[in-house]
Amino acid sequence: MSTELAVTAVTQTLRQLLDDEVAGKWGSDVLSGDLIKERFITNLPPHRVREVHASDNVLNLFLYRTDVSAAWRNLAPPAQGKSGESAPPPLALHLEYLVSAYGEDDREEVAHFFLGQAMRILHDIAMVPRQKLFDVLKKAHVHDQIERITVTPRALSIEEISKLWSVFQTQYRVSAAYVVTVVLIDSKAARRAPLPVLKRGPEDRGPAAVATAAPVVDSIRTATGFGAVRLGEDLIITGDRLAAGGITASVRHRLMKDPKSLPVTILDAHQLKVTIPAAASAPGVAAAWPAGIYSLWLDIVRPDVPPWTTRDQPLYFALAPTITVAPNALQPPAATFEVTVQTIPQVDSRQPVAILFDDVPFAPKPPVAPANADAPSVIKADLPGSVKGIHRVRLNVDGVESIAAVRTGDSFEFDASQSVEVKP
Numbered sequence: 505m506s507t508e509l510a511v512t513a514v515t516q517t518l519r520q521l522l523d524d525e526v527a528g529k530w531g532s533d534v535l536s537g538d539l540i541k542e543r544f545i546t547n548l549p550p551h552r553v554r555e556v557h558a559s560d561n562v563l564n565l566f567l568y569r570t571d572v573s574a575a576w577r578n579l580a581p582p583a584q585g586k587s588g589e590s591a592p593p594p595l596a597l598h599l600e601y602l603v604s605a606y607g608e609d610d611r612e613e614v615a616h617f618f619l620g621q622a623m624r625i626l627h628d629i630a631m632v633p634r635q636k637l638f639d640v641l642k643k644a645h646v647h648d649q650i651e652r653i654t655v656t657p658r659a660l661s662i663e664e665i666s667k668l669w670s671v672f673q674t675q676y677r678v679s680a681a682y683v684v685t686v687v688l689i690d691s692k693a694a695r696r697a698p699l700p701v702l703k704r705g706p707e708d709r710g711p712a713a714v715a716t717a718a719p720v721v722d723s724i725r726t727a728t729g730f731g732a733v734r735l736g737e738d739l740i741i742t743g744d745r746l747a748a749g750g751i752t753a754s755v756r757h758r759l760m761k762d763p764k765s766l767p768v769t770i771l772d773a774h775q776l777k778v779t780i781p782a783a784a785s786a787p788g789v790a791a792a793w794p795a796g797i798y799s800l801w802l803d804i805v806r807p808d809v810p811p812w813t814t815r816d817q818p819l820y821f822a823l824a825p826t827i828t829v830a831p832n833a834l835q836p837p838a839a840t841f842e843v844t845v846q847t848i849p850q851v852d853s854r855q856p857v858a859i860l861f862d863d864v865p866f867a868p869k870p871p872v873a874p875a876n877a878d879a880p881s882v883i884k885a886d887l888p889g890s891v892k893g894i895h896r897v898r899l900n901v902d903g904v905e906s907i908a909a910v911r912t913g914d915s916f917e918f919d920a921s922q923s924v925e926v927k928p
Contacts, residue, residue, distance in 0.1 A: 506644055506646045506688055507643065507645055507689065507690065508689060509641055510597075510644050510645075510649075511567070511570070511597070511599065511687065512641065513644035514599060514637070514646060514653060515565070515567055515601075516640050516641060517636050517637050517640045517641075518565055518601070518626075518632070518684070519547055519565055520636065520640055521625060522563060522565065522625055525625050526543065526545065526625070527621065528542065530617055539608060541559065541608040542561065543560070543561035543562070543618065544557055544560055544561065544562050544563070545562075546562055546565070547564070547565055548564055548566065549566060550564065550566060550602070550672040550677065551674035553604070554606065559608060559609050560606075560608060561606065561607060562606040562618075563604075563606075564603070564604045565601055565603055566601065566604070567599055568600060569599075569600040570597050570599055570600070571597065572598075573596035573598055573685065573686050576594070576596030576686060577593070579593060592691040592693040592695070593691065594688040594690050594691055595689040596687070597685075597687045598684070598687075599684040599687060600681065600684075601681065601682045601683075601684060602679050602680075603622050603623070603626070603679060603680045603682065604677040605619035605677065605679070606618075606677060612678075615677070615678055616678065623680055626655050626657075626682060627657075630654060630655060630656075631652045631655075634647040634652075635647070637653070646687065651686050653686075654684070654685055654686075655684050656683045656684075656685070657680065657682055658683045717745060718745070718812050719745040719802075719804065721741060721742075721746075721802060721814050721817075722743045722744070723741075723742050723743075723819070724739055724740070724741050724800060725740050725742075726821070727739065727777070728911065729911065730824075730909075730911075731907075732822035732823060732824035732907060733780055733821060733822070734824050734826050735781065735789065735790075735823070735848060735849060736779075736782030738778065738779050739780065739800070740775055740777060741753075741775065741776040741777075741800075741802070742775055743774060744774060745773060746770065746773055746774060746775065747772065747773040749770075749806060750804050750805050750806040751768045751776065751802055751803070751804050752765055752766070752767070753767075753776075753778045753800055753801070753803075754766070754803065755798045755799065756798065757793075757797070757823075759852055759854065759855075760792075760794075764792075766778050767779070780793070780823065783826075783849070783878070787877065788878065789849075789878075790850050790877065790879070791849070791874075792877075793849050794823075794849050794852050794901075795849055795851070795902055796822070796823060796902035797822055797823075797904065798821055798822070798823055799818040800819045800821060801813060801814045801818040824905065824906055825847040825851075825899050826848050827846065827847045827897075827898075828845070828846045829843060829845055829897045829921065829923070829924060830843070830846075831924065832920070832921065832924060834925070834926045834927065835928075838889045839888070839890055840886045840889055841886070841887060841889040842886055842887075843859065843861075843886075844883070845882070845897065845899050846880040846882055846883075847881050847899055849881075850874050850877075850880065851871060851881040855902040856901075857883060858900045859885045859887070859897065859899055860896075860899070860905070861895055861897060862895050867885065868883045868884060868885045869885060869886075889926055891926060894924070894926075895924050896922065897922050897924055898922065906922065908922050
């Protein structure tokens with residue numbers, strides 16, 4: 505194949521072919537007087553031609569566009585290279601040239617004479633000789649490529665011509681367009697030599713085929729209807745085609761080093777149930793499951809079926825702290841009083857914490873470390889006690905608030921154990 509010098513080689517070869525055959529005279533007996541000034545074959549941008557050759561005879565060959573060959577791009581690469589490895593496909597290019605002519609002292613009949621010569625020459629060399637490519641630039645190796653280089657006229661519409669010369673930002677000159685194809689530039693990508701296939705799948709049973717579509721997961725919600733789940737409560741995952749066996753759920757919090765696996769209960773083809781461990785279900789749950797935002801994904805692993813996972817598109821849920829508040833009553837009222845909030849799960853030192861007294865947040869006092877991995881965290885704060893009445897207390901841990909309400913049937917009411925009554 506050719507090297508990166510291929511485009512240069514083709515351009516210079518075309519220029520050399522024109523230079524070899526374009527005559528600089530037309531004879532004194534053709535028109536009044538023969539041509540006087542020297543003729544030049546150039547590769548300049550059109551707006552530079554008259555800057556360099558103000559009044560000479562010029563035939564300009566300008567590469568104005570390159571295009572990738574769709575046919576070559578879609579071909580499979582050669583099966584093997586020199587060492588038996590798979591060879592990457594070459595870069596296959598179409599080169600589009602514009603040939604424009606300029607007569608001495610801007611004489612149009614002279615420009616037509618030179619353009620006519622150029623068009624005749626390019627018509628005669630429908631295929632660029634390999635020897636000419638070799639002579640002009642041997643190191644480009646264009647002469648070695650499998651495809652021959654062809655030169656084909658390209659018809660331009662009035663609109664294309666107008667746009668083209670507008671881009672050149674110069675006055676229009678009589679010209680002709682050509683497509684030179686195909687130029688193959690060898691790829692330098694690393695060649696690969698895959699190992700032979702010894703068996704197809706486990707025990708050489710061939711590929712596994714699944715006739716049904718993969719499961720789909722749509723959303724997640726709490727079974728209680730609240731905006732967050734608590735330890736010991738259930739999450740409901742909805743989707744489609746969820747009745748297959750081998751499903752496990754994995755969850756992760758930003759403070760967890762590794763994700764935790766949870767068992768999944770299949771309710772039907774559209775719903776799954778996942779239970780968050782209760783604080784009393786196993787030692788250390790209170791410390792291992794911090795409140796906050798969790799990600800959840802499903803994995804399905806079944807015999808003879810490719811594994812399926814939603815890890816790249818996880819669902820998110822909030823785990824709220826469960827709290828008790830003391831005291832629940834205060835009499836007589838004072839300017840301030842100390843409230844104590846016990847919370848499960850335990851609060852990690854890296855988590856932001858605030859106690860909400862009605863709708864006003866208060867910063868807690870420095871926390872006291874729990875006695876063990878199963879004990880609740882104790883959070884204390886000084887709150888205003890001068891306002892009489894019942895006040896609701898909530899705890900915000902890592903952006904997730906404790907649930908201040910309880911549900912009875914279809915109705916909700918505030919939890920008295922999370923309230924403080926300031927009596928007269």
